[in-house]
Amino acid sequence: MRIVLVTGSDAKAREASEILGTEIERADLELPEIQAATVEDVAREKAREAFRRLERACVVEDSGLGFAAWNGLPGPYVKWFERAAGLEALCRSLDGFPDRRSTASCVLAFRSETQQLTAVGRIEGSIARAPRGSGGFGWDAIFVPEGGDRTFAEMSAAEKNAISHRRKAWEELRRMLRLWQEGR
Amino acid sequence: MRIVLVTGSDAKAREASEILGTEIERADLELPEIQAATVEDVAREKAREAFRRLERACVVEDSGLGFAAWNGLPGPYVKWFERAAGLEALCRSLDGFPDRRSTASCVLAFRSETQQLTAVGRIEGSIARAPRGSGGFGWDAIFVPEGGDRTFAEMSAAEKNAISHRRKAWEELRRMLRLWQEGR
Numbered sequence: 001m002r003i004v005l006v007t008g009s010d011a012k013a014r015e016a017s018e019i020l021g022t023e024i025e026r027a028d029l030e031l032p033e034i035q036a037a038t039v040e041d042v043a044r045e046k047a048r049e050a051f052r053r054l055e056r057a058c059v060v061e062d063s064g065l066g067f068a069a070w071n072g073l074p075g076p077y078v079k080w081f082e083r084a085a086g087l088e089a090l091c092r093s094l095d096g097f098p099d100r101r102s103t104a105s106c107v108l109a110f111r112s113e114t115q116q117l118t119a120v121g122r123i124e125g126s127i128a129r130a131p132r133g134s135g136g137f138g139w140d141a142i143f144v145p146e147g148g149d150r151t152f153a154e155m156s157a158a159e160k161n162a163i164s165h166r167r168k169a170w171e172e173l174r175r176m177l178r179l180w181q182e183g184r
Numbered sequence: 185m186r187i188v189l190v191t192g193s194d195a196k197a198r199e200a201s202e203i204l205g206t207e208i209e210r211a212d213l214e215l216p217e218i219q220a221a222t223v224e225d226v227a228r229e230k231a232r233e234a235f236r237r238l239e240r241a242c243v244v245e246d247s248g249l250g251f252a253a254w255n256g257l258p259g260p261y262v263k264w265f266e267r268a269a270g271l272e273a274l275c276r277s278l279d280g281f282p283d284r285r286s287t288a289s290c291v292l293a294f295r296s297e298t299q300q301l302t303a304v305g306r307i308e309g310s311i312a313r314a315p316r317g318s319g320g321f322g323w324d325a326i327f328v329p330e331g332g333d334r335t336f337a338e339m340s341a342a343e344k345n346a347i348s349h350r351r352k353a354w355e356e357l358r359r360m361l362r363l364w365q366e367g368r
Contacts, residue, residue, distance in 0.1 A: 032218045032219075032229075033218060033219040034216045034217060034218060034219065035216075035217040035218065035219055035226075035260075035261070035264070042219075045216075069269075069273060069276075070265065070268065070269035070273055070277070071268040071269045071270075071273070072268055073264060073265055073268050073269050074258075074261075075264075075268075076219075077219070077258075077261045077264065080219070080257060080259075080261065081254065081257055084254065084255040084256055084257050084259075085253075085254035085255045085257050086255075089253060089254055089255075089281075092253075092280035092281060093254070093277045093278070093280060093281075094277070094280070095279060095280025096276035096277060096278070096279025096280055097273075097276060097277075
């Protein structure tokens with residue numbers, strides 16, 4: 001089955017290709033994002049709309065960064081913080097809390113005419129005191145995966161892709177698609 | 185012209201009645217909220233959808249609380265922070281910044297078959313070190329309007345309604361509706 005990844009982000013499409021080890025077809029639709037408490041709900045709603053417009057099997061991605069001290073927020077809203085307030089401010093917004101733990105999430109919502117699948121990849125870590133590194137994209141410079149002291153942006157693409165929330169989500173989606181195909 | 189206010193919030197409907205000095209008709213629709221950078225965009229999109237469903241002139245309200253240190257965020261997303269992280273955490277998230285200035289906004293988006301109006305009311309203030317007071321609703325306990333040292337939640341309903349962002353927005357909408365009616 002050929003799947004199209006719906007994303008406006010070059011970086012996300014590139015990472016998906018690297019992780020899957022194959023070129024991936026891509027569509028860039030202007031999809032409205034709803035406000036919802038979780039990244040899953042945002043992605044599922046986007047996939048429904050993407051399928052309605054494309055009329056073929058597609059995957060949409062949404063990612064988020066949750067702070068333990070904020071009970072999972074900014075979560076799906078992190079990109080607005082990134083753009084408006086900047087990464088430095090995101091780091092400082094945790095300075096009043098002893099707890100800097102964070103969870104990075106990637107949700108891949110698959111939709112075809114007969115099937116709807118939601119694969120989630122998560123990785124635990126913490127928020128740096130200040131942004132560090134020049135690799136990656138988005139909030140990579142402030143997220144330090146558990147078990148090390150470097151941010152995603154201080155790693156090579158291969159290092160990041162070996163452990164990332166996005167890698168885990170794609171692996172999970174592949175597993176789900178395989179099970180579905182076998183079951184048909 | 186009879187207008188219906190579309191809101192799921194008893195508190196917002198009550199304040200609107202108090203401010204306008206008249207009973208206000210109310211509809212409670214489950215409207216999806218889009219993600220957008222500003223409260224205005226969120227409200228306009230909701231009004232479009234409300235009019236489509238109700239097929240009569242209607243007003244939807246959206247309010248937000250922006251922090252200067254975060255360049256206007258959490259803004260339209262403040263309610264998610266309120267619910268997930270709580271008011272205490274919102275206060276503490278500014279502890280790493282010298283600047284606690286904040287702007288409270290209320291947007292009223294009016295939509296009829298032939299007209300679309302957006303009235304905005306804003307009030308400047310700051311974010312308290314910790315929540316205070318038991319009046320009001322939402323984030324009233326952390327917002328201290330400029331020129332005083334009490335939060336909205338430490339004021340009587342009449343005191344709050346005399347100066348609030350919601351009062352300003354309703355006055356602006358009334359003015360706009362009057363001009364439009366006169367011009368027809």
